[in-house]
Amino acid sequence: MQTVKMGIIGAGLRSGIAKYWHHPDGDSQVVAVADVAAEKLKAFQKNINEDAFITTDYRKLLARDDIDAVAVLSPDFLHEEHVIAALQAGKHVYSEKPLAITVEGCDRILEEQKKSGKHLMIGFNMRYMSMYQTMKGIVDSGTIGDIKAVWVRHFVGHGGYFYYHDWHGNSKNTTSLLLQKGSHDLDVIHWITGAYTKKVSAFGSLDFFGGDKPNDLSCPTCSEKDVCTEYSAHTLVECAFREEIDVEDNNMLIMEMENGIKASYLQCHFTPDYQRNYTFIGTKGRIENSELEGKVYVKTRKSHSWHEYSDITYDIKKEKGSHGGADPKICKDFIDLVLYSKKPLTTPFAGRMSVAVGCAATESIRSGGKVVDVSQESTLRVN
Numbered sequence: 021m022q023t024v025k026m027g028i029i030g031a032g033l034r035s036g037i038a039k040y041w042h043h044p045d046g047d048s049q050v051v052a053v054a055d056v057a058a059e060k061l062k063a064f065q066k067n068i069n070e071d072a073f074i075t076t077d078y079r080k081l082l083a084r085d086d087i088d089a090v091a092v093l094s095p096d097f098l099h100e101e102h103v104i105a106a107l108q109a110g111k112h113v114y115s116e117k118p119l120a121i122t123v124e125g126c127d128r129i130l131e132e133q134k135k136s137g138k139h140l141m142i143g144f145n146m147r148y149m150s151m152y153q154t155m156k157g158i159v160d161s162g163t164i165g166d167i168k169a170v171w172v173r174h175f176v177g178h179g180g181y182f183y184y185h186d187w188h189g190n191s192k193n194t195t196s197l198l199l200q201k202g203s204h205d206l207d208v209i210h211w212i213t214g215a216y217t218k219k220v221s222a223f224g225s226l227d228f229f230g231g232d233k234p235n236d237l238s239c240p241t242c243s244e245k246d247v248c249t250e251y252s253a254h255t256l257v258e259c260a261f262r263e264e265i266d267v268e269d270n271n272m273l274i275m276e277m278e279n280g281i282k283a284s285y286l287q288c289h290f291t292p293d294y295q296r297n298y299t300f301i302g303t304k305g306r307i308e309n310s311e312l313e314g315k316v317y318v319k320t321r322k323s324h325s326w327h328e329y330s331d332i333t334y335d336i337k338k339e340k341g342s343h344g345g346a347d348p349k350i351c352k353d354f355i356d357l358v359l360y361s362k363k364p365l366t367t368p369f370a371g372r373m374s375v376a377v378g379c380a381a382t383e384s385i386r387s388g389g390k391v392v393d394v395s396q397e398s399t400l401r402v403n
């Protein structure tokens with residue numbers, strides 16, 4: 021059996037997925053890791069592979085001949101630099117979402133991939149979740165007809181913890197959370213409808229997080245830790261009300277898509293609960309999911325056939341592994357892509373298009389809600 025030898029760039033929270041690539045007797049092994057923080061490298065060795073080569077300079081990892089493929093798990097603003105350098109070093113690349121934080125950055129990546137002839141896969145693990153594969157299957161079967169309307173609510177109940185206590189809270193690192201967190205949802209909307217977005221208009225603001233606390237304030241040393249609702253005793257401890265925070269925590273986006281589809285997307289970071297709620301309305305019916313109940317509901321309208329006599333509820337089966345079982349599947353698909361050129365469920369161009377919508381929506385928000393055209397690039401397009 022051939023073995024794909026992998027290097028990881030970025031040994032932070034997301035690097036937990038490296039365990040799905042490290043199978044010493046299997047078809048992939050993680051042999052090296054790079055991170056600027058030495059303590060992250062030590063933890064990675066302890067958790068994943070104690071013999072892994074470690075370096076604080078990712079270029080040293082890329083220079084190794086024993087590495088076939090690289091996973092870029094660094095913060096968003098570094099994806100462009102790391103993905104392009106890895107492709108130029110002749111490695112196949114798995115890049116976490118978002119592909120980059122600008123459309124131009126995505127296009128530079130796509131051009132580099134074309135030149136390199138190497139595989140590039142974007143980490144849209146929602147496409148590997150049973151819930152969303154079920155919804156995609158129902159829509160593709162034609163049961164609800166041609167999709168005309170989409171409505172998505174994303175309650176990011178842990179928003180304070182994951183997005184305002186570290187680098188995510190500053191637009192220079194992410195552009196916006198509508199782009200960074202929303203890149204998954206915008207992609208799922210594109211994927212399930214089979215259509216890309218043409219125009220957007222959006223409103224958003226920072227209604228809860230951010231403020232006037234010093235940028236170097238951290239929770240453990242804060243005098244208000246006993247009364248602060250966002251006090252964090254975990255890994256991420258930068259103050260959620262610090263001055264530098266400038267990414268909206270409450271976003272409303274409307275989208276005009278191809279095929280006459282209209283979509284809306286709400287993303288709010290201070291809800292008490294965490295869930296994503298999707299509705300697709302077609303000419304023959306409607307589907308909606310409940311992540312909390314693990315169900316997808318199908319409702320059909322009058323059809324002059326037996327279809328109108330009953331609605332259907334799907335119970336989504338639980339899968340093993342992080343992100344509802346999606347992470348082991350997406351990691352396996354990357355290895356199958358490298359070894360057998362097996363097509364994964366995602367495309368780099370889809371990665372580019374979700375960034376393009378995120379950028380256009382951010383521009384709209386920050387200019388009072390004006391309608392913004394989404395950058396299209398037909399020569400590189402793949403559905």
Ligand SMILES: NC(=O)c1ccc[n+]([C@@H]2O[C@H](COP(=O)([O-])OP(=O)(O)OC[C@H]3O[C@@H](n4cnc5c(N)ncnc54)[C@H](O)[C@@H]3O)[C@@H](O)[C@H]2O)c1
Nearest residue numbers: 030031032033034054055056057060093094095096116117
């Ligand atoms: N698909 C998903 O479900 C999912 C989930 C979580 C995170 N992510 C993505 O994964 C990426 C990483 O997120 P995270 O939560 O692990 O962040 P993190 O901050 O926990 O980890 C990032 C790591 O990169 C390291 N780093 C910074 N600069 C570096 C450099 N120049 N060279 C090498 N390493 C460097 C940091 O020290 C840190 O250890 C993000 O782009 C995020 O969007 C995706």
